[in-house]
Amino acid sequence: MIQVINEKAIEYYEKVLEIFEKMLPPNHPLLATSYNNIGVVYYSLREYSKELAYFERALGIRQHSLPPNHSDIQNVRLGIEIVKKKL
Numbered sequence: 001m002i003q004v005i006n007e008k009a010i011e012y013y014e015k016v017l018e019i020f021e022k023m024l025p026p027n028h029p030l031l032a033t034s035y036n037n038i039g040v041v042y043y044s045l046r047e048y049s050k051e052l053a054y055f056e057r058a059l060g061i062r063q064h065s066l067p068p069n070h071s072d073i074q075n076v077r078l079g080i081e082i083v084k085k086k087l
Contacts, residue, residue, distance in 0.1 A: 032061035048086045
C-alpha cells in the first residue's frame with residue numbers, strides 16, 4: 001500500500017515539475033524544491049540512484065539561485081551524502 005502511495009506521489013510531483021518547467025526560468029528555486037521532493041519519495045522507495053539524480057539537480061539549481069551559505073544548499077548536500085552511503 002505504501003509503495004502505491006509513493007508511486008502516486010511521484011506521479012503528481014512530476015506533473016507539478018512539468019508545469020513549473022513550462023512557467024518558470026530554469027534556475028527557479030521552486031524547480032529545486034520539486035526535484036528535492038521527488039528525490040525524497042525515491043528514498044522511501046529505496047531507489048537511491050534515482051534519488052541521487054534528483055538531489056543533484058536540486059543542488060545545481062540551489063547553488064545557482066541562492067547565496068552559498070544558504071541552509072537549503074547544505075540540506076541537499078547532506079541528503080546527497082546520505083544517499084551515497086546507501087549506494
